[in-house]
Amino acid sequence: xxxxxxxxxxxxxxxxxxxxxxxxxxxxxxxxxxxxxxxxxxxxxxxxxxxxxxxxxxxxxxxxxxxxxxxxxxxxxxxxxxxxxxxxxxxxxxxxxxxxxxxxxxxxxxxxxxxxxxxxxxxxxxxxxxxxxxxxxxxxxxxxxxxxxxx
Numbered sequence: 001x002x003x004x005x006x007x008x009x010x011x012x013x014x015x016x017x018x019x020x021x022x023x024x025x026x027x028x029x030x031x032x033x034x035x036x037x038x039x040x041x042x043x044x045x046x047x048x049x050x051x052x053x054x055x056x057x058x059x060x061x062x063x064x065x066x067x068x069x070x071x072x073x074x075x076x077x078x079x080x081x082x083x084x085x086x087x088x089x090x091x092x093x094x095x096x097x098x099x100x101x102x103x104x105x106x107x108x109x110x111x112x113x114x115x116x117x118x119x120x121x122x123x124x125x126x127x128x129x130x131x132x133x134x135x136x137x138x139x140x141x142x143x144x145x146x147x148x149x150x151x
Contacts, residue, residue, distance in 0.1 A: 003086040005049040006036035006127055008067060008134050011094040014114050015131050017123070018056070018107040032111065033124035034089075034131070045088040053092070057110070058103035065091045067134065070126060089130050 009016035017032040035056050039048040049064055067089040104110055115135045120128040 001086075002038060003045065003048075003088060004036060004038045005045055005052060005088045005090065006034035006130070007049060007053055007064075007090050007092050008034060008131055009053075009092045009094050011099055011112055014112040015135075016094065016099075017111055017113050017127075017131075018104075019109045019111065020107055020124070022108075028124040030108075031122055031124050032113070032128075034127040035110075046090070049088070049090045056104070056106045058105065059094070059098060059101065061092045062095075063093065067091050068130065070130070072126065087126065089134075091134070 007016075016035070018035050020026060020029055020031055020033050022029040035053060036049065037052040037056070039045070040051075043051070046064060046066070050061070053059060053061060053064075069086055069088045072085045072087060099112070102110065113131075115128075115131050116139075118128070120132070
């Protein structure tokens with residue numbers, strides 16, 4: 001089964017996003033998305049995440065913590081044209097001063113984003129949504145969507 005992984009890399013309260021390449025075959029070219037990718041044969045999600053981070057930014061994280069999985073129901077994302085494709089999200093804390101050690105091997109650039117101040121306009125929609133959810137869930141403000149409040 002094919003799946004993808006994405007890393008919510010946090011550094012000093014912000015999230016690290018990659019400006020995606022503008023190449024044929026890449027979904028959401030030129031937008032900001034999370035670092036990650038798809039699995040190789042017989043690879044489990046955490047191993048895929050570790051490999052992708054090493055390949056894309058040349059950093060080995062001591063702790064990679066599972067956060068959540070979403071199902072994408074579109075043939076567009078799945079290389080085997082299945083109607084359901086899973087994307088596993090992991091939380092990683094970038095150690096102090098590691099931002100200077102990043103060696104970018106995929107994408108046009110990277111940027112630390114204050115997700116609270118971003119509208120999501122230039123972002124991969126589901127990556128932005130999960131980062132925003134993570135921020136809201138862990139915020140000291142404990143923002144709860146109105147839909148969940150009792151009237």
